[in-house]
Amino acid sequence: MARVKALMLGVDSLTYKYFMKCNSRNLLTLLDTTFRGVTENRTLQNPASAWLTVLTERETQVQGFLQKAPELPVVSETKATLINVPITNPTLGSPSFTMDPSIDIKDEVGNVVNAALEALDSGPVIAAITALERVAIPNICSLYDVIDSAVRKLVLAADEFIIFSPYGPKATSGYDPYGVYLASRPRPNEHETVKLWEIGRVFTIMVTRK
Amino acid sequence: MPEEDDAELRKILERKKAEYAAQALPGTGLQGSGEQLVTELNDSTFDSYISSHRAVVVDFWAPWCAPCFLISPIIDDLAAQHRKIAFARVNADESPETASKYYVMSLPTVMFFLDGQEVDRVVGAVPEEVLEERVQWLESRL
Numbered sequence: 001m002a003r004v005k006a007l008m009l010g011v012d013s014l015t016y017k018y019f020m021k022c023n024s025r026n027l028l029t030l031l032d033t034t035f036r037g038v039t040e041n042r043t044l045q046n047p048a049s050a051w052l053t054v055l056t057e058r059e060t061q062v063q064g065f066l067q068k069a070p071e072l073p074v075v076s077e078t079k080a081t082l083i084n085v086p087i088t089n090p091t092l093g094s095p096s097f098t099m100d101p102s103i104d105i106k107d108e109v110g111n112v113v114n115a116a117l118e119a120l121d122s123g124p125v126i127a128a129i130t131a132l133e134r135v136a137i138p139n140i141c142s143l144y145d146v147i148d149s150a151v152r153k154l155v156l157a158a159d160e161f162i163i164f165s166p167y168g169p170k171a172t173s174g175y176d177p178y179g180v181y182l183a184s185r186p187r188p189n190e191h192e193t194v195k196l197w198e199i200g201r202v203f204t205i206m207v208t209r210k
Numbered sequence: 211m212p213e214e215d216d217a218e219l220r221k222i223l224e225r226k227k228a229e230y231a232a233q234a235l236p237g238t239g240l241q242g243s244g245e246q247l248v249t250e251l252n253d254s255t256f257d258s259y260i261s262s263h264r265a266v267v268v269d270f271w272a273p274w275c276a277p278c279f280l281i282s283p284i285i286d287d288l289a290a291q292h293r294k295i296a297f298a299r300v301n302a303d304e305s306p307e308t309a310s311k312y313y314v315m316s317l318p319t320v321m322f323f324l325d326g327q328e329v330d331r332v333v334g335a336v337p338e339e340v341l342e343e344r345v346q347w348l349e350s351r352l
Contacts, residue, residue: 016279020335036276178273193274 003123006078007116007158008203010054011147012047012086013132014165014180022141026152030163030182039179040193041167047086047099047130050166053196055085055126057204065089065099074200075126078207081119083127084112091128105131105143109150120157124207127154133170160184160206164199247289249298253307256300263296265348266323270314272303277335278318284338285320288345294352295345322348 016038019027030036044050044061052060055072069087074080082093090096095111097103108131119125129150132143155161162183168176181194187202251259251268260266269285271278282299289297302309302317312321312328322330322344329351330344 016276017283020280020337021283031276031280038274038276038279040273178279180276191272191274 003079004160004207004209005120005158006080006124006160006203006206007120007154008054008080008124008126008162008199009116009151009154009164010051010085010126010128011132011151011163011165011180012050012128012130013167013169013175014147015168015176015178016180017168018140018144022144022148024144024148026148026155027144027182030151030155035183035186035190037181037183037187037190037194039164039166039181039196039199040177041175041179041196042177044196045167045174045177047133047166048088050196051085051087051128054166054200055087057197057200059197074204077204078124078126080124080126080203080207081115081122083115083119083125084108084130085126085128086130091130093127097130099130099134101135103131103134105135105146109146113150113153116154117157120154124203125158126203158184162199162203162206164194166196247297248286249296251298251300251305251308253305256305256308259296259298260323261326263323264325265295265352267295267297267345267348268321268323269297269299270302270309270317270319270321271299272301272317274303275317280335281318281320281341284341287338288341292345292349294349320344324348324351 019031041050044053044059048065049061052062055074057073066088069092075082084095084097085092086099089099091099095115097108109129112127112129116125116127129147137143151163164181165179168178183202185202185206187194187198249259269282271282285297300308302314316333318335320332320341321328332341332344
């Protein structure tokens, strides 16, 4: 039986606030045409905690990055290919990058997109882009342009998708608690913010069709 | 290091800090000095705020409303550019009485008040030019 081409793409620190300011056409189109929501996360404001919560479907708080990833139920259930997931440093999966400003956004995004497109041919993919929180540049819209075109390529190749950010951009203290959620499937309680553990659940349902 | 050099260095650092802060806060509703340009209102503060300012722009939003986040940086920018007008934000979920009183049925809704009366409203996430035009009209009445 053919496996569903399902994509979970997390773009850490992605925010709706720049979609219109940066004229991110593909992201705006998705906002207009797919099931949308706002992730809310006030307590799991570091990459590893946020991603562990998504991939274990329960709140998991850790300090910094893990040396070794634990059992991740969403990955075991969906048998998804992992790409650049920032639970460990360097990131988990292949390709894998170090979580520091030395990695160029185009290198990261290009490699993640190529790997995801290849992996989608054989099944579900869980991928992350971390550039928005690693790299500080004055022209944020140039980063959004790169992400916008990457999202287009990936969404066109997937049968089902969830694009999300586990939190917004860096704020005066911590991160903006509100992030992005765009998906090909509806979710319950659409007049409530999306909790991180829900994302893993929706993805598992997408893939297993349970 | 001589004391006068320290003072000079402090001045340069302070100037750089101010310049950086002024550039670093687009779309946050804060000026470089940290001044809040968009006031958060609720059911208990709304009426007094509207009646105490000649011209007010109010952005009704909710945390679950994705399009609300599209226009919030636009409101912040307009607030920075049009200092004669008061800008405010109301979380419609937390202030249901105000939202209901003004028949706010969809989010985001941006309302324009002049002398305490509603004179215009824009529903939905619209381009900056649309809001800018309404704000300029409101400003022309002052």
